[in-house]
Amino acid sequence: MPIRIAVDAMGGDYAPLEIVKGAVQAAREYSVAIQLVGNEVQIKEELAKYDTQGLDIGITHTDEVIEMGESPAKALRAKKKASIVLTVESVARGESQGLVAAGSTGAAMAASLFGLGRLPGVKRPVICCTMPTAKNPIALLDAGANSDCEPEMLYEFAIMGRIFAEYILGYENPKVGLMNIGEEEGKGNEFTKATFNILNSKKEVLNFIGNVEGRDVFTGDCQVIVCDGFVGNVILKTAEGAMTMITKLLKQEYKKSLYNMIVGLLSKKVFTGLKKRIDHEKIGGALLLGVKGISVISHGSSKAYAIKNAIRVAKEAVEKEVNDKIVEMYDQHIKAAD
Numbered sequence: 001m002p003i004r005i006a007v008d009a010m011g012g013d014y015a016p017l018e019i020v021k022g023a024v025q026a027a028r029e030y031s032v033a034i035q036l037v038g039n040e041v042q043i044k045e046e047l048a049k050y051d052t053q054g055l056d057i058g059i060t061h062t063d064e065v066i067e068m069g070e071s072p073a074k075a076l077r078a079k080k081k082a083s084i085v086l087t088v089e090s091v092a093r094g095e096s097q098g099l100v101a102a103g104s105t106g107a108a109m110a111a112s113l114f115g116l117g118r119l120p121g122v123k124r125p126v127i128c129c130t131m132p133t134a135k136n137p138i139a140l141l142d143a144g145a146n147s148d149c150e151p152e153m154l155y156e157f158a159i160m161g162r163i164f165a166e167y168i169l170g171y172e173n174p175k176v177g178l179m180n181i182g183e184e185e186g187k188g189n190e191f192t193k194a195t196f197n198i199l200n201s202k203k204e205v206l207n208f209i210g211n212v213e214g215r216d217v218f219t220g221d222c223q224v225i226v227c228d229g230f231v232g233n234v235i236l237k238t239a240e241g242a243m244t245m246i247t248k249l250l251k252q253e254y255k256k257s258l259y260n261m262i263v264g265l266l267s268k269k270v271f272t273g274l275k276k277r278i279d280h281e282k283i284g285g286a287l288l289l290g291v292k293g294i295s296v297i298s299h300g301s302s303k304a305y306a307i308k309n310a311i312r313v314a315k316e317a318v319e320k321e322v323n324d325k326i327v328e329m330y331d332q333h334i335k336a337a338d
Contacts (some may be wrong), residue, residue, distance in 0.1 A: 001033075002031055002032055002033045002056060003032050003033065003097050003098070003315050003318050003319070004032070004033035004034070004035055004056075004095065004096040004097055005026075005032055005033070005034055005035070005096060005097070005098045005099065005100060005311050005314050005315060006035040006037060006060075006087045006088075006090035006091055006095075006096035006098070006099040006100075007019060007023050007034060007035065007036050007037065007087065007099070007100045007101075007307070007311065008037055008038065008083045008084050008087040008099070008100070008101040008102065008103055008108075009023070009036040009037055009038035009039075009042075009043050009083065010037070010038035010039060010042075010065045010083040010103070011065075011066075011083060011084060011101050011102045011103025011104070011108070011300075012102030012103050012298070012299075012300050012301070012302055013300050013301050013302075014301070014302070014303055015038070015102070015103070016036075016038055016039070016042050016043055016046050017046055018302065018303040018304045018307065019036075019102060019302075019304075019307055020036065020043060020046035020047060021046070021049075021050070021303075021304035021307075022302075022303070022304035022305065022306065022307025022308040022310075022311070023036060023057065023307060023308075023311065024047070024050045024052060024055065024057070025304060025305075025308040026307070026308040026311035026312065027052075027055040027056065027057055028055060029308065030308075030311065030312055030315055032311060032315050033056035033057070033058070034055075034056065034057045034058070034311070035057075035058045035059075035060060035087075035090055035095070035096050036057065036058070036059050036060070037059075037060045037062065037083045037084075037086045037087045037090065038059075038060075038061075038062060038065070038083045039061070039062070039063060040059050040061035043059050044059070060086055060087075060090065062081045062082065062083050062086050063081075064079040064080075064081045064082040064083065064085075065079075065082060065083050065103075066079060066082045066083075066084055066103060066104055066107045067104070068103065068104050068300060070104065070107070072104060072106035072107040072109070072110045072111075073110060075104075075107060076107065076110055076111060076114070082107075082111075083103075084101055084103060084104075084107050084108055084111045085111050085115065087099050087101060087111075088111045088112055088115035088116060088293075088295070089115060091115075091116060091293040091294070091295070092115050092116055092293065097293075097294065097314075097318045098293065098294030098295070098296065098314035098315065098317060098318050099112075099293070099294065099295050099296065099314065100285060100296045100298060100307065100310045100311055100314055101295070101296070101297055101298065102285070102297075102298035102299065102300060102302040102306075102307060102310070103300065104300075105127075105144065105297055105300070108288075108295070108297045109125070109127070109145055109288060109297065112125070112288050112291050112293070112295040113125055113291060116291045116292045116293040116295065117291065117292045118290055118291060118292065119290055119291065119292055119323060119326060119327055119330070120327055120330070121327075121330050121331075122156060122160075122290040122326075122330070123152075123153060123156060124145070124146050124149075124153055124156070124290065125145060125288050125289060125290035125291050126141045126142045126145050126146065126156075126157045126160060126161075126229075126288070126289050126290055127141060127142055127143040127144050127145040127229070127232075127286045127287075127288055127289075127297065128140075128141040128142075128143070128160065128161055128164050128286055128287045128288075128289050129141065129143035129232070129236055129283075129286040130169070130283045130286070131217060131218070131236075131239065132218075132283070133217070133218045133219060133220030134218060134219055134220050135219070135220030135221075136169070136171075136220055137169055137283065138165070138169070138217075138220060138222065138223050138224065138225065139161045139164050139165045139169065139174075139223065139224045139225070140217065140225050140227075140232055140235065140236065141157050141160070141161045141164075141224075141225075141226060141227075141232065141289070142157055142226075142227065142228060142229035142232045143229065143232040143233055143235075143236050143286055144229045144232060144233035144236070145229050145288070146228060146229040147228065147229045147230040147233075148228070148230075149191075149228040149229070151191060151194040151195040151197075151198050152198060154178070154195045154198070154199065154226050154227070154228070155195075155198050155199060155202065156290070156330075157226045158176050158199060158202075158206050158208070158224065158226045159206070159326065159329050159330060159333065160289040160290060160326050161176065161224040161225075161226060161289075162174055162176055162206060162207070162224055162329075163289075163322060163325045163326050163329060164224075164287065164289065164322065165223045165224045167320040167321075167322055167325060168287075168313070168316055168317060168320060168322065169223065171223045173207050174207065174223035174224050175207050175208075175209045175221070175222045175223050175224065176199070176206045176207055176208045176209065176222070176223075176224040176225075176226065177208070177209050177210065177211065177212035177216065177222040177224070177225050177226070178192065178195055178196055178199055178208075178210070178211050178212065178225075178226055178227070179192075179211075179212060179213075179214070179225055179226065179227035179231055179232075179235070180192050180196070180211035180212065180213065181213065182211060182213065183210065183211045183212065183213060184211070185200075185210065185211070187211055188211070191228070192211075195226075196210070196211065199226075202333070205333050209222060212225060214235065217235060217239070218239075250264075283306075283309065283313075284296070284298060284302075284306050284307070284308070284309030284310035284311070284312060284313050285297055285298035285299070285302070285306070285309070285310035285313055285314075286298075287313065287317060287322070289322075289326065290326070292323070293323075294314050294317045294318050294322070294323070296310045296311075296313050296314045296317075298310045
């Protein structure tokens with residue numbers, strides 16, 4: 001039987017139009033079964049636009065949706081049949097092997113944590129974001145799940161990130177670095193100093209290379225970068241803003257003169273290739289690592305291409321048995337040290 005991925009069809013800025021479109025593309029391209037969760041009438045209206053013959057696409061109906069501006073905790077208590085809740089329940093009951101959600105990140109995190117539970121021994125689930133670099137993509141975590149962390153938590157993050165980088169990104173013995181304000185040992189605040197000592201004591205287990213700085217994120221020399229969720233989310237949003245700014249500035253420059261317009265036309269293929277390399281939609285979404293199930297959280301502005309790729313990430317995580325490998329490594333190196 002094919003892997004089935006549950007998709008919150010009502011989550012995100014372009015739901016259900018782009019969500020359904022991306023799900024259909026993923027079902028055909030990746031040979032996965034899809035369970036769309038949301039308003040059945042709206043979902044069927046979107047599905048009718050495509051040739052779905054031979055595709056395994058089911059629908060779970062609900063009228064309840066958690067909006068982007070709602071408090072996740074309050075909304076989850078008030079809306080027991082919200083689309084994200086039922087999407088998570090599909091995985092919890094074993095009807096689907098993974099899920100994709102592009103709505104409220106907080107709601108997706110909370111629903112996944114409460115609905116699926118944590119992997120044995122994991123204190124805090126973590127958002128693992130794939131970042132484009134000058135070489136190949138790397139893993140950045142935490143990208144926003146935990147704003148306040150203890151040093152021991154980043155050791156867990158490092159283990160989960162290492163598993164992700166090895167089995168999803170394809171690195172052999174990936175290097176792990178700690179985000180800091182300088183490379184030298186002893187740099188940073190009390191939190192990063194304490195974290196450095198813990199990670200450094202596990203150097204051989206993690207392939208820990210020490211501190212890395214913000215400019216190192218995009219070199220690709222370090223394949224796993226760990227930090228607390230506050231810092232990670234700032235890095236992620238800053239990178240997105242910088243990419244948007246560069247694109248706008250280039251367009252402005254091309255319009256300044258006829259010569260610039262000609263140069264722009266001649267360079268179109270180059271910049272199209274560059275855009276593909278740094279496009280966050282190619283990545284699709286971030287895995288919420290540490291929960292008992294595969295949960296992929298996509299950007300709220302995700303369109304069909306991003307949703308299709310998020311489903312691919314979920315499928316790969318199921319196939320590579322990422323959670324089993326996290327538990328195995330945890331048992332070997334964290335529980336053994338307790």
